Amino acid sequence: MxxxxxxxxxxxxxxxxxxxxxxxxxxxxxxxxxxxxxxxxxxxxxxxxxxxxxxxxxxxxxxxxxxxxxxxxxxxxxxxxxxxxxxxxxxxxxxxxxxxxxxxxxxxxxxxxxxxxxxxxxxxxxxxxxxxxxxxxxxxxxxxxxxxxxxxxxxxxxxxxxxxxxxxxxxxxxxxxxxxxxxxxxxxxxxxxxxxxxxxxxxxxxxxxxxxxxxxxxxxxxxxxxxxxxxxxxxxxxxxxxxxxxxxxxxxxxxxxxxxxxxxxxxxxxxxxxxGKEPLRKGLPISATSNDPNGTLINGLKSKKEDYRNEAFQELALISGRFEERRKTIFAQYDRAKCPTARQMSDRCLDEIKAITRRIKTATDPSYRPDDEKTQQAPGPIQLVPQISQPIQETQTMPLAKPRATNIEKVKSLAGEIIMDPDTPGRVKFATRKAWVKGAGAKIGEGIQEATSTWASIHQWLSDSPVGSLFRTSIRRTANVVVLGTPYSRYATIASAITALKNLSVKSLVDDERGLYQDYIADIIRTLTIAIQNIESYMDTLDPTWSSKPAEERRRKVPEVQDLLVELKAGLGSVFGAFHEYLEGLKMSRAEIREVKKLVSGEQAPVGFMGR
Structure with a gap:
């Protein structure tokens, strides 16, 4: 049977x-x-x-x-x-x-x-x-x-x-x-x-x-x-x-x-x-009563609905930190379809962090295309209708008619003739006309500068007015849209994903009996490092828009982005602190390890191998 x-x-x-x-x-x-x-x-x-x-x-x-x-x-x-x-x-x-x-x-x-x-x-x-x-x-x-x-x-x-x-x-x-x-x-x-x-x-x-x-x-x-x-x-x-x-x-x-x-x-x-309560019921995660709790939670992490996915990440963060028995089952289920349970959950968390880099590159590089768009197959060749006549021979073609000259071209031609022919009567007045043109050009330049300064003052007045404030953009708004997403911030989901990765990585030293989770540590460290470097690089190069106030040029610290950087660096520091002795054995180069050390210690690290 x-x-x-x-x-x-x-x-x-x-x-x-x-x-x-x-x-x-x-x-x-x-x-x-x-x-x-x-x-x-x-x-x-x-x-x-x-x-x-x-x-x-x-x-x-x-x-x-x-x-x-x-x-x-x-x-x-x-x-x-x-x-x-x-x-x-x-x-x-x-x-x-x-x-x-x-x-x-x-x-x-x-x-x-x-x-x-x-x-x-x-x-x-x-x-x-x-x-x-x-x-x-x-x-x-x-x-x-x-x-x-x-x-x-x-x-x-x-x-x-x-x-x-x-x-x-x-x-x-x-x-x-x-x-x-x-x-x-x-x-x-x-x-x-x-x-x-x-x-x-x-x-x-x-x-x-x-x-x-x-x-x-x-x-x-x-x-x-x-x-x-x-x-x-x-x-x-x-x-x-x-x-x-x-x-x-x-x-x-x-x-x-x-x-x-x-x-x-x-x-x-x-x-x-x-x-706003935590996703718990009777002191246990809400998915605990499922026939396959971890499989149900993975379905939530993959959900297309933002609110379901956010709650699933919050539950995973709670499980990875508070519920030891449930966390051990995540490491023990290595024979799940596609890949082990811990790997599937970690991949979903890494996707949330990688989305930060995708949003930044999309905003700064118009030619950037995400990996999923690059892998799409190009359309096949178009089948044309059969040829029903012989191609046209070169001897059968007729020369194209010369296009009619425009008024501007006529004026240019006449001016050229006047300049080149010394016997032309208009040649005598050319020097006077040339001086007049130079003087008019100088006056036009002064007018442009005056109009520019006038527009700057008008622009400042419009930006400071109540009506102009409705259309004003700022560095803070731009950075939040690019880094944290729109129309609503994804900070809570990203923070839960970072917490889950940090807890799973640190606790795997004790709870992962087979030691399989260590194969994912290098990928986790690289992803966190790249996200930190891209955020810091983006904030350093972010320019104020035309409607920004002058004070915006000196203000680069966006509170929401700084909070996210604190979360990312705290997660990176915890994972690096738990595995720094084994990173060379986990296929990380010494240059990468030095770069991570600079980020963890608070030094300004250049965007190196992992940031490219």
Whole structure:
């Protein structure tokens, strides 16, 4: 009986997606806490039990208020990413992500509108914010302007929060702080969130009131009247009814504008805190329950989706450093298809580091083509149609007609005749004309210099203006795009790959019983060295662009690139320190070893054999 072949490893997404669902659900549950507190505050506090009992009206109000936070969570689930945004200019960022920007404004506006409707439905009639004003007994029902003003201010508050969301890139999941849990994170954010929310509500009230009374009051009144007259029998009036008493209305908005801002910030923080957690479940890597954990992890490292691949590299970095038993299985599986497990994982890590060199060479050398493009087969010969006539003989061809001379050529010919013929009458005036031409050329040169200096001043003024800042590029932006990738930085993935290579290399001295991993050490050291040399060489030769400020010419230290260099040199130092005694036996020349020593010791090493 033929033996059954082992089942293929499960896809990595089968473990990542459930893990993210658990994190998302936990973040949503935690967001119920401020919703519950707002629901208790909005309720009637005349009962010691039912005013706060979750299974009563307080629970219903909590559910309704939670509807206002759902658009925000749908937005975050759609647009979250781990790396910083990288682009050549702010306008480039906006244009490439214009649909994401539109979704941000729509989500916050929908959230504010739902929250306003919920409050007006619950407590509007009690505080004079009902949709209609019954007036005196002998008067017809009139439309109330106060809820229109309240909803308008909430929409302005949503636009301000959306602008902050975009400018500060709230969609990015920051790295989790080591040792921080829910208690530490909440206690850290309480005071800043409350103070920021109060200040933001006051600013929106001032700006929103000016905008409302200057241009939007009649328009909103007409739209609201057109909507409400289909539900209520309203008195016909074309002018707003007024906002008195105004002070109480302002206090109501300041209170609920602050609460809504706190709710948004709390929801964003809970989402970041939970989605930024390490890829673990019950203290073990998420792929530990697979039928082939290492095969599943390799599938994740090869994934075409950026977020899956980033999580797989993060899990590999954790396994190589914390989980000894799992790390030993990586070295022990040498009979896997294609090549050993350790080799496949190391190759994926090296690919992330080699991509840095490819991006730099692509940006600096227009003729550079990656290796995968060079290996593509050239197209085969094109099959032409059969020849149906005899080729044309040279004796059968007719001479081509002489092209007609242009006006410029006619002028040149005439000038040549005047100069060469001394008897020509125009020859007498030639010296005078020649002197005049020289004087005109000098004046033109002065005009060009003056225009150049004028353009330089205009260019400087445009670059410093608010409009020009949208299109301004800089050395920092250019370096981040080239070294770390675009549209989002790949720093987290590269750092995880470096950590995994460093841990696997150092731990192989103990965990690799067969000693097979040592064959990969030379390749790892060369790849790290080449990446460091290319980054340093690129930063030394990076020139400021036409829109850069003068200070950019003196600033070559880009923080993100410097952090990556620190990671690369730390990884190279660890691997070199563990194997420096055996490198000559691992087929590395003495010149290469000296070059690595210079990099590890901090000396400026020229781009030598390994950098070419």
């Amino acid at each position: 033929a033996s059954l072949s082992p089942a293929p490893p499960r896809p990595y997404r089968d473990f990542v997606v459930p893990s993210r669902h658990r994190r998302f659900f936990r973040a949503a549950l935690l967001t119920l806490c401020p919703c519950y507190l707002i629901a208790v505050w909005l309720g009637d506090l005349d009962s010691y039990i039912w005013s706060w009992f979750p299974l009563g009206f307080a629970g219903v109000r909590t559910f309704v208020i939670t509807l206002s936070i759902i658009p925000l969570y749908l937005l975050r689930a759609r647009q979250w990413h781990t790396g910083k945004r990288n682009s050549l200019s702010p306008w480039d960022t906006f244009w490439k992500q214009r649909f994401e920007v539109a979704r941000v404004f729509v989500a916050y506006a929908a959230s504010a509108f739902i929250y306003g409707l919920v409050y007006l439905s619950m407590r509007g009639a009690d505080v004079g914010l009902g949709f209609t004003d019954p007036g005196k007994p002998h008067e017809r029902t009139k439309l109330n302007e106060r809820p229109i003003y309240f909803q308008f201010l909430l929409i302005v508050l949503a636009c301000g929060q959306a602008a902050m969301h975009i400018s500060r890139d709230y969609d990015r999941i920051p790295e989790s702080k080591p040792g921080w849990g829910l208690k530490e994170e909440v206690s850290y954010m309480v005071v800043p969130v409350l103070s920021q929310a109060g200040i933001q509500a006051v600013c929106v009230w001032l700006v929103g009131s000016v905008v409302y009374f200057m241009g939007f009051r009649n328009w909103f009144w007409g739209y609201w009247y057109w909507t409400m007259e289909k539900v209520f029998s309203l008195a016909k009036t074309s002018r707003p009814t007024g906002l008195a008493p105004f002070l109480s209305l302002a206090i109501i908005f300041l209170a609920h504008g602050t609460l809504l801002t706190v709710l948004w910030n709390f929801g964003n923080t809970m989402f970041n805190l939970n989605m």
